[in-house]
Amino acid sequence: MAKPIKKILNDPRRAVHEMLDGLVLASDGRTRRLPGVDAIVKAEIPEGKVALLIGGGSGHEPLFHGFIGENMGDGAACGQFFAAPAPHIVYEAAKAVHRGKGVLFLYGNYAGDNMNFDIGAEMLADEGIEVRTLRVTDDVAAAPPERMHDRRGIAGDLLMIRVAGAAAAHLGSLDEVERVAKKAMAGLRSMGVAVLAGSIPETGKLTFELADDEIEIGMGAHGEAGISRQKLGTADEITDQMMEKILADLPFRKGDEVALLINNLGATTMMEMLVVNRRIRQILADRGITVHRSDVGTWVTSQEMAGLSISLMRLDAELKHYLDMPSRSVGYSSLEAK
């Protein structure tokens, strides 16, 4: 039996709870914790604002609960490690952020999240609160394009939260916010590569096994199988393989403008991501695809999992407008674009 993974924790069973306490404190008063449930909401939400509720299992920090703030989510329903939040958490969080204009649920497409958020939405519907649901399905490795509903949500979550968050802060109707978010989702494609597994604090066990010299292209954030398990190659070889799949899937075409997001799954170095970024930019330039803005960093993780993912979102003038708005949260901040 492998040794438990070293982590700096108290009782692992209280880790989510204590993490959320720390997260709220790190927001310097901009967020608050709901009493009695694992949910975090923005401290001030104006009346008449369309609400954006995000959420999912914990362990992927700073996703989701770290993305509550200006032009981002209004509230997050937080589950235990890698487990969807229970319906009453979704319900309480949605009630706390609702300001009379309805709530958009935005979360990754996983069976557990779908069921729990749906039950929460039914509870809210009983009280006359309008809810729309948009599931992030950006992982091209999870299923072929004709089975989009079987695709997982991965790092593209951040781009979606930024577009939907800014739209929800500036558009007065749930219909309009949903329309913009759906457009963003339609042009979003991602893929990851796993190098090492992460672990769940409470079990101390790795969530999957990879041999010392192996990587898996397309592996999901919880160790879901990808498209190819292979020997570790060079950064350029791996990037070429991922980009070919991502670009062909939408497909992205010459003349497209995109947002590029390179995400660290937890333990990969900035150096590796920047090496990959260099290759991605060569490929995009060769194809005549312009990068409107880049994000290279650590946003959608799986504990100490090593690996990275690449996301591209095709942009039009409206999506650029929302993506260029300044964001401010514990997990992601950006200045207004040039």
Added chain:
Amino acid sequence: MRVDEAGAALMLAAVARAVLDRVDDLTDADLAIGDGDHGIGMRRGFEAVEMVMEAPPPGIDGVFRAAGMAIMSNTGGAAGAVFGSVFTAGAAAFAMQEEITAEGFTAFLAAAEGAVQRRGGVAEGAKTMLDALAPAARAAAGADDLQAATAAAAKAALAGVEATKAMIATTGKARSLGERSIGHPDPGAISMSIILGAMRDYVAG
């Protein structure tokens, strides 16, 4: 054994203990084809059931509904929604009943099966807990008494767990494993068989 309102709470407390005894097995089963959190999720849910059963609400249906709410609120993930629905939806079968009969138990399983199918959008053969629950519901139907009904259900659920080994997962986090999921039983099906096994043992006395 006759299972009245008080007995129903004792039975579900026994179910909770049975699940809690097997948490490590559930973790290992889930590590093989999922992300390894099924055991700790079930522990959260059934620790809450054990606590609720110390002072359960009135009515056999009330007891089952309270167990379902405890599971749904504390387990999280797909397991919370699914196993919570088993008890909250199944509880209606016991409304106005003073004891759990073979008919009531069979109706409970049928209602639970329907709720899981609707909520999860899955059918049998997808390598889920439904592959233990659905055969159990069929096996219990027509039994002469509660002891026979629970015994038949538990036996069918265990056979259902075995059958999941040959199945390819088509839903949940194991879905992407495709053929790599063959040979491993479904962790949710194991949990369902533990629950029904504990009901059988309680009824048998």
